[in-house]
Amino acid sequence: MRVGVFLLAAGFPGRSHADVLDATVATAVAAEEAGFDDVWVAEHHFMTYGLCPSAVTLAGYLLGATRRITVGTAVAVLATRHPVALAEEALLLDQVSGGRFRLGVGRGGPWVDLEVFGGGLAAHHEAFGEPLDLLLTALRGPTLAGSGPRYRFREVAVVPEPRTRPHPPVVLAATSASGVAAAAARGLPMLLGMHVGDAEKAACVAAYREAGGPAAAPHVSAALAQVDDTRARAHATVRAALPRWLGPGLAGYVRVDGAPRSPRDPHEYAELLCRLHPVGTADDVVAHLRASAAASGIEHVVLLVEGAGDGRRALENVRRLGAEVLPRLR
Numbered sequence: 001m002r003v004g005v006f007l008l009a010a011g012f013p014g015r016s017h018a019d020v021l022d023a024t025v026a027t028a029v030a031a032e033e034a035g036f037d038d039v040w041v042a043e044h045h046f047m048t049y050g051l052c053p054s055a056v057t058l059a060g061y062l063l064g065a066t067r068r069i070t071v072g073t074a075v076a077v078l079a080t081r082h083p084v085a086l087a088e089e090a091l092l093l094d095q096v097s098g099g100r101f102r103l104g105v106g107r108g109g110p111w112v113d114l115e116v117f118g119g120g121l122a123a124h125h126e127a128f129g130e131p132l133d134l135l136l137t138a139l140r141g142p143t144l145a146g147s148g149p150r151y152r153f154r155e156v157a158v159v160p161e162p163r164t165r166p167h168p169p170v171v172l173a174a175t176s177a178s179g180v181a182a183a184a185a186r187g188l189p190m191l192l193g194m195h196v197g198d199a200e201k202a203a204c205v206a207a208y209r210e211a212g213g214p215a216a217a218p219h220v221s222a223a224l225a226q227v228d229d230t231r232a233r234a235h236a237t238v239r240a241a242l243p244r245w246l247g248p249g250l251a252g253y254v255r256v257d258g259a260p261r262s263p264r265d266p267h268e269y270a271e272l273l274c275r276l277h278p279v280g281t282a283d284d285v286v287a288h289l290r291a292s293a294a295a296s297g298i299e300h301v302v303l304l305v306e307g308a309g310d311g312r313r314a315l316e317n318v319r320r321l322g323a324e325v326l327p328r329l330r
Contacts, residue, residue: 001293001329004038004302005031005318006074006222009058011048012245012309020051023311028062030315031069031305034322038070040104040302043077045113047252049245055104056089063097072102074191074222074302075173079108079124080117083131083151087138087158094168095160104191104220105135106173112254121257126150128182132172136186139167171220180204184213191220194304197276198295205297218300223292224277225303227320231280238279241309242270279307282324289329 009024011017028039041058044050052058055073062071076086086105093101108114110124130148138144141158162168172183174190183190190208192201201221209215228234246266255261273279278288293299305317 001289002037002218002300003289003326003329004040004070004072004220004300005036006040006042006302006304008042008044008049008304008306009051010245010306010309011051011249012241013248015310017051019311023314024052024058025062025065026311027305027314027318028069028071029065030318031322032066034318035326036069036318036322038072038102038302039066040072040074040102042074044252045077045080045111045116046254047249049249049252056086056093059101060089060093063093063100066100068100070100070102071097072171073104075104075106075171077108077113078105078128078131078135079119080113083135084138084144084146087135090139090168091141091158091160091162095163099164099168102169102171103139104171104173105132106175106191107179109253110255110257112256114256124256128178132182132186136167136170139170141167174204174208177207180207181211184208184211187214187217189217189219192222192296192298194222194224194273194277198292201296201298219298220300220302221292221296221298222302222304223289224273224279224307225285225305225317225321226279226307227282227285227317227324229281231284234279234281234284235274237313238274238307239267239270242273242307243267245309246270273307278303282320282328285321285325286328289325 007024031039041055042050043055045053055076059071059073090103107128114120114123143155144158145155146153171191172188174180174183226234226238243266250263278285306314
């Protein structure tokens with residue numbers, strides 16, 4: 001199995017933004033020291049659910065702070081970025097990191113981000129294929145021209161060229177049937193989120209193959225992981241901490257069209273995450289991850305390690321996972 005760490009830079013109440021972001025960097029460095037294969041950073045705007053508004057920027061910083069580990073974005077949101085600018089940044093990080101950067105992208109949701117960055121709800125409803133294909137074409141180089149309805153420009157040279165051929169690895173977040181189809185049509189591996197279980201992920205993999213996606217695509221599965229001396233203590237930690245963050249955090253998802261929405265109940269969501277993911281002793285975590293890989297068909301998992309709510313405990317979680325879990329999965 002390939003095992004990474006997934007960092008949201010979660011804005012738990014009572015912690016300053018400086019504390020959260022410093023802890024995020026320290027946790028990524030600790031993940032390299034603990035033997036994880038990669039670290040992935042999320043992107044959110046205008047909310048405390050995650051305090052990182054630019055996954056690419058933070059990924060670049062973490063690449064400079066580490067030497068071995070792969071660093072990826074989970075994800076950079078295409079709806080708020082120009083795809084060519086994003087491609088240029090990815091190519092730059094691919095070069096200066098010696099090929100350690102991985103680009104995760106997603107469509108994004110109908111949130112207020114679209115009002116701030118331009119386009120509004122119409123940009124969300126427009127075809128996702130044009131910016132995604134433009135991004136992939138730019139990553140391959142050596143030249144690029146825009147001929148679509150949204151992006152039209154003359155042929156230009158793409159610099160720098162990719163160090164990793166044919167281009168830096170790209171993974172596409174898939175949260176719907178259209179996302180699965182978009183990934184399959186382009187042969188891109190999928191990133192599947194924490195909100196669904198193994199059966200749903202297996203169904204996505206099956207649909208991906210039925211849509212013509214490569215059978216050996218290296219999909220990535222996100223999960224929450226919390227290890228402790230007993231299963232009861234691990235569950236108690238997550239149940240106590242997560243709702244404090246999820247309540248105000250999930251409320252930050254504001255629709256651009258002003259339509260009302262009902263956020264998830266934070267306590268129910270915490271319970272769901274405990275049921276779906278490896279929360280317990282080291283034995284529990286190992287058994288769960290093995291069973292999940294077998295059930296879903298995905299052998300690359302990235303673990304959210306911030307579930308205890310403070311930086312010190314996230315570091316402890318990473319170190320215990322590295323010492324007590326990773327060697328048994330390999």
